[in-house]
Amino acid sequence: MSKSYTYPEFEYRRSAAQREGRVERHPLVVIGAGPIGLTIALDCAQRGLTVLLLDDNNTVSFGSRAVCYAKRPLEIWDRLGVATPLVDKGVRWQVGKVFLEDQLIYRFDLLPESHHKMPAMINLQQYYVEQTLVDACEAHTKITLGWKHRLVALQQHDDHARLTVETPDGRFDLLADWVIACDGANSDTRQMVGASFSGQFFEDRFLIADVVLKPGALAKAQNARGLGTVPERWFWFDPPFHRGQSVLLHKQCDDVWRIDFQLGRDADSELEKRPERVIPRIQAMLGPELPFDLEWVSVYQFACRRIDKLRYGRVIFAGDSAHQVSPFGARGANTGVQDADNLAWKLKLVVDGIAPESLLDSYDDERAFAADDNLLNSTRATDFISPKSRVSLRFRNAVLQLAATEAFARPLINSGRLSTPTPYTHSPLNTPDDASFAGAMKPGTNCVDAPLRHQGQDGWLLNLLNTLHGPAGGFTLLAFGPRPALEHVADAGVCARVLNVGGDVEDVEGLLAQRYDGQPGTVYLIRPDQHVAARWRSFEVGKIRAALRRCIAAH
Amino acid sequence: MPLNRQPNIADPDDFYRELIESQRELDDGQAEMMTTKLVLILANHVGDREVLREAIVLARDNTLAHATP
Numbered sequence: 001m002s003k004s005y006t007y008p009e010f011e012y013r014r015s016a017a018q019r020e021g022r023v024e025r026h027p028l029v030v031i032g033a034g035p036i037g038l039t040i041a042l043d044c045a046q047r048g049l050t051v052l053l054l055d056d057n058n059t060v061s062f063g064s065r066a067v068c069y070a071k072r073p074l075e076i077w078d079r080l081g082v083a084t085p086l087v088d089k090g091v092r093w094q095v096g097k098v099f100l101e102d103q104l105i106y107r108f109d110l111l112p113e114s115h116h117k118m119p120a121m122i123n124l125q126q127y128y129v130e131q132t133l134v135d136a137c138e139a140h141t142k143i144t145l146g147w148k149h150r151l152v153a154l155q156q157h158d159d160h161a162r163l164t165v166e167t168p169d170g171r172f173d174l175l176a177d178w179v180i181a182c183d184g185a186n187s188d189t190r191q192m193v194g195a196s197f198s199g200q201f202f203e204d205r206f207l208i209a210d211v212v213l214k215p216g217a218l219a220k221a222q223n224a225r226g227l228g229t230v231p232e233r234w235f236w237f238d239p240p241f242h243r244g245q246s247v248l249l250h251k252q253c254d255d256v257w258r259i260d261f262q263l264g265r266d267a268d269s270e271l272e273k274r275p276e277r278v279i280p281r282i283q284a285m286l287g288p289e290l291p292f293d294l295e296w297v298s299v300y301q302f303a304c305r306r307i308d309k310l311r312y313g314r315v316i317f318a319g320d321s322a323h324q325v326s327p328f329g330a331r332g333a334n335t336g337v338q339d340a341d342n343l344a345w346k347l348k349l350v351v352d353g354i355a356p357e358s359l360l361d362s363y364d365d366e367r368a369f370a371a372d373d374n375l376l377n378s379t380r381a382t383d384f385i386s387p388k389s390r391v392s393l394r395f396r397n398a399v400l401q402l403a404a405t406e407a408f409a410r411p412l413i414n415s416g417r418l419s420t421p422t423p424y425t426h427s428p429l430n431t432p433d434d435a436s437f438a439g440a441m442k443p444g445t446n447c448v449d450a451p452l453r454h455q456g457q458d459g460w461l462l463n464l465l466n467t468l469h470g471p472a473g474g475f476t477l478l479a480f481g482p483r484p485a486l487e488h489v490a491d492a493g494v495c496a497r498v499l500n501v502g503g504d505v506e507d508v509e510g511l512l513a514q515r516y517d518g519q520p521g522t523v524y525l526i527r528p529d530q531h532v533a534a535r536w537r538s539f540e541v542g543k544i545r546a547a548l549r550r551c552i553a554a555h
Numbered sequence: 556m557p558l559n560r561q562p563n564i565a566d567p568d569d570f571y572r573e574l575i576e577s578q579r580e581l582d583d584g585q586a587e588m589m590t591t592k593l594v595l596i597l598a599n600h601v602g603d604r605e606v607l608r609e610a611i612v613l614a615r616d617n618t619l620a621h622a623t624p
Contacts, residue, residue, distance in 0.1 A: 398591040408599040 003293050004212050004254040005127060010058045010134065012148040018172040026052045027351060029163060029176035031151050031189050034061065035126065036319030036336035037182030038133035042080050043344035045142040047528075049351060052176075053143060054165060056150035060134065063296040064125035064210050067250055067258055068233075068330035070419040072446060073337035074118040079466050079530070082136050083118065086129060090122030091251050093232035098415050100237050105403045106410045110418060115511055116449040117460040121418065123232075123252050125210075126333070154179070154192040156313045178347060179315045182336075185303075187321035193312040199305025200379060202326065204386040207261040207272050210296040211282060215255050221290050235415040237400050241284040246385050248415070256295060259285065260327075262386065269299040302326035304379045306371045310364040318343060323371035325378035328385060328416030335374050338421060339367050345528035349552055354493035359553040362429050366444075370422035377417045384414035421446045424531065431525075431534035431547040438517040447530045448515050453506040461512060464505060465530055474528055475548065477539075480513060481520025484539040491545040492554040496525060527551060558609035 017024040028044060030037045033055035041053045069090065077083040098106040110120035137143045152171065153164035160175050181189035190197060234249040236242070245262035252258055261281055263272055271277060278297050286292065306323040310316060319336030343363050349355035387393040402409035424430065424444035431443060441448065450461045465476050475496035477489065483503045489496050501507050501518060512518060525534040525547050534547035549555065564570050578586040598607055 394587060394591050395595075398588060398595055401588075402592055402595060406596075409595065412595070 003295055004256055005125070007059045007062070007127070008131060008134075010145070010147045012058055012168060013146075014167065014169050015144075015146065015172075017174065018167065018169060021172075023173050023175060025160065025175040026050070026177070028052070028178045028180065028347070029054060029174070030180045030182060032181065032183035032187075032319075032321070033057075033130070033134065033137075033145065033147075034182060034184060034319065035066065035129050035133065035333050036340055037180070038130060038137055039076070039080070039337050040180055040182060040318060040340035040344060041137055041143050042082070042133065042140065043076075043340050044347060045137075045140045046080060047344055047348040049142065049344075049348055051143045052146060052174075053137065054146040054149040054151060056148065058147035060127040060130035062127075063298060064127070064252060064256065064258060066126045066129075066330070066333035067123050067252055068334070068418070069122050069124060069129070070330060070334045071116065071118045071120055072419075072421045073334050074122065075446075075449065075462055075530070076337050076341045078118060078462065079341075080136070082132055085132050086124060087119065087122060089128055089253055090124035091232070091253055092119045092122055093251070094120040096233040096235065096415070096418075098235045098237070098413055099239065100400045100404060102240055103404055105400065106413050115451050115509065117462065118449070121330075123250055123258075125252050125254075125256065128253070129333075151183070151189060151192075154189060154315070156193065156315065159314070161314045177314065177351070180343070180347075181315055181317050181321050182319045183321050185320040185324040187317070189315065190307060190317065190321055193315050195312055195317070196308045197305055197324075198308075199303060199324070199375065202302045202304075202382055202386060203265040204301070205263040205265070205267040205269060205272070206300045206302070207263055207267075207278065207281070208296075208298045208300060209259045209261070209278055209282060209294065210252070211257050211259065211286075212293040212295050213255055213257060213286075213290065217290055218257065218286070221287050237415075239285075242281065246415075247285065263299070267299070269301075272299050273297050300327075302382060304375045304382065306368070306375060310368055311360055316343065316347075316360065316363065318367075322367070323375065325374050326382040328381035329374075329378055329418055330416070331374040331378050331419045334419035335370060338370065339363075341529045342367050349494070352493075355552040355554060362427060362553060366424040366427050366429075369424060369426065373422040374419070381414045381416045385416075429527075429533060429551045429553070431543075431550055433535065435537040437535065439515060441516050441524070441532050441535070443532050443534055445532050447526060447532060450507070450512040450515055451509055452501075452512060453508050454504070459505070462530060464499065465526060475533075475551070476524075476526040477544065478516070478518075478524040478526055479539060480516075480518035480522040484523075486539075486541065489541055489544045489548065491548045492552060494548055494552055496544065496548060525551070556603070556606065558606050558613065560613075 028049050028051050030041045030051055030053045033053055041051045045051050074083050094110040096108050097104055148167055150166045151163055152166045155162040160177050161179050163174050163176055164171055181187055183189050236247045239247055242261055248260040250258040303324050304326055307317050310322050318339035325331045346359045346363055350357055350359055384396055387396045399409050399412045403413055427444045452459050452461055454464055477496045477498045479498050480501045483500045484498055487498050507513055521538050523536050523539050524532055527533050533551045601607055
C-alpha cells in the first residue's frame with residue numbers, strides 16, 4: 001500500500017543459546033522494539049548495561065502511527081546521539097490552528113521562548129523514528145537485537161524471570177535479571193504478570209488516513225480557498241466537508257499528510273476502511289481537483305487507561321504497555337520516551353549494586369504521576385472533541401461559537417493539549433528548597449535548555465551536562481559565580497561533577513542565569529536524566545552529599 | 556471572597572423581565588444555547604475558581620434537592 005516508504009526487513013538470527021539448547025542468563029531483556037523499547041535499550045546500553053532486545057516482528061511500525069514528537073523526547077534522543085537525523089528529516093512546527101466550520105477561531109504557539117536547541121515539535125512518521133533507533137541499536141556493541149522472537153511465557157522468581165521465547169526455529173527458554181516490557185497497549189507481558197489495565201473507553205470511532213500529495217499542491221489549494229499558508233496542525237470542528245464531526249490535518253515528511261476524521265459512535269470500522277468510503281471523504285476535504293495517493297488507512301477507538309503499578313517484581317513496564325492515551329495531545333510516544341529516560345539510570349545504579357532496589361520504586365512514583373497527568377489531559381481533550389451527552393455537546397458548541405469573536409472563550413477550546421513534561425514535584429528523590437528561587441526550575445523539573453559558550457565554541461546546556469560525563473551521563477553540580485573549591489562531590493558510590501558557570505562555561509546571553517535564577521553562589525544538583533534534584537544558594541558539601549544519597553534512595 | 560448568596564441585584568424585577576424577554580423569540584434549542592453561553596460569559600467575568608466551585612455546587616445541590624424521586 002505504501003508508496004513513499006519502503007519497509008526494511010531486519011534479519012532474523014538464531015541465537016547460539018537456542019541452537020545449542022543452553023539456558024542463558026541475561027542482565028536485561030527488553031520486550032518490544034518500538035520507539036520506547038529501542039530508546040530504553042539504547043539508553044541502558046550507553047550507560048553500560050548489556051541488553052537483549054526482542055521483537056515478534058522484523059520490521060518497523062506499519063503506517064505512520066505516532067507522528068508528533070515534542071521537545072523533551074527530542075532532547076532525550078539528543079542525549080543518546082540520535083536526534084539530529086530526526087530533526088533534519090521531520091517537519092518543524094509550532095503554530096496550531098483551530099477552525100469552526102470554515103472560520104479560524106483560535107491559534108496557539110507551542111514555544112513562545114526561543115534559544116532552545118530542540119524545536120517545540122516535529123512531525124515525523126513513526127517508521128523513520130524506529131529506523132533511526134534500530135540503526136543506533138544495531139551499531140551498539142552492548143545490544144543484541146532478536147527479531148522474530150516472541151515472548152510466550154514468563155515466570156517470576158526472586159532475583160530473575162524465566163522467559164519462554166518462540167522463534168521460527170521453535171521455542172527456547174532464557175533467564176533475565178530484569179525485564180522491561182515495551183510491548184504496547186495490548187501487552188502480552190502485562191497479562192503474564194497478572195497486572196490490571198483499567199480506565200475509560202471512548203465510543204467514538206476515528207478514521208486515520210495518510211495521503212501523498214504533489215509538493216506544494218495543498219498550499220496552493222488552501223490559498224485558493226482563502227485559508228492562508230501551509231498547514232502545520234489544523235483542527236476543524238464541524239467543517240463544511242465533514243458535517244457534525246471533527247477533522248485534524250498534520251503535515252509529515254515526504255509530502256505525506258495525516259488526516260483524522262471523527263466518525264461518530266455508530267460507524268462500521270471495517271466498512272469505513274474501504275477506499276471507496278475513504279476517498280470521497282478526502283476529496284470532499286481537499287477539493288475534487290487535487291490528486292492524491294492513499295497510503296495508509298486505519299480506524300481507531302480510543303481508551304485512556306493505565307497499569308496499576310509500573311513494576312511487578314523483576315518486570316518493569318514502559319510506554320503504552322503501562323499507559324494508553326487518546327492521540328489528542330501526542331502524549332503516547334512522547335511520554336513513553338520519558339519513561340525510558342527516567343528508568344535507565346536508575347536500573348544501571350541498581351544493577352551495579354550502588355543503589356538499593358527501592359530506587360526503582362521512584363520510577364513508579366515519578367512516571368505513574370506523569371501518566372496520570374497525561375491521562376487527565378488526554379481524557380479532557382477527548383471529552384471536548386467527542387462530547388458524551390447532549391448537554392456537554394451544547395457547552396462545547398457554545399465555547400466554539402463564542403470563541404469566534406470573544407477572546408475569553410479561546411483558552412477553553414481543547415483540540416488536544418500538546419505533550420509537555422510533567423515535573424516530578426512530589427518525588428521522594430527531591431530535596432526540598434531551603435531558600436527562595438524565582439522561575440520554573442523547581443526540584444523534580446526537567447532542565448530547560450540554554451545557550452552557552454564552552455571552550456570557545458557555541459553550545460547548549462543539555463549537551464554539556466552530558467559531554468562532561470560521556471554519553472552515559474552522571475550527576476552534575478551546576479554552580480553559578482565563583483568556582484567552588486571542589487571539582488566533584490561523591491557519596492554512596494555516585495559522583496556529581498561541578499560545571500562552573502563563569503569558569504567552565506560562559507553564559508554569554510545571560511539566559512541560563514535568568515532561567516535558573518542563577519545568582520552568584522547558586523548550585524543545582526542535576527540528575528543523570530537532566531532533572532533538578534536539589535538547589536541551594538551556596539555550595540555546602542554536607543547538603544550536597546545528603547541530596548545525592550536521597551536521590552539514589554540510599555538513606 | 557466567598558460566593559455572594561445575599562440579594563445583590565439592584566432592580567430584581569426589571570432584571571428578571573430582561574432575562575425572560577431576551578429569549579422570547581428563540582426556539583428551545585436557541586434558548587438553551589443562549590443560557591449556556593450566558594453561564595460561560597458570567598463564569599469568565601467571575602474568574603475566581605473558588606467562587607465558581609461554590610456556585611456549581613449550589614446549583615447542583617439545589618437541583619437534586621428539588622428533583623422528584
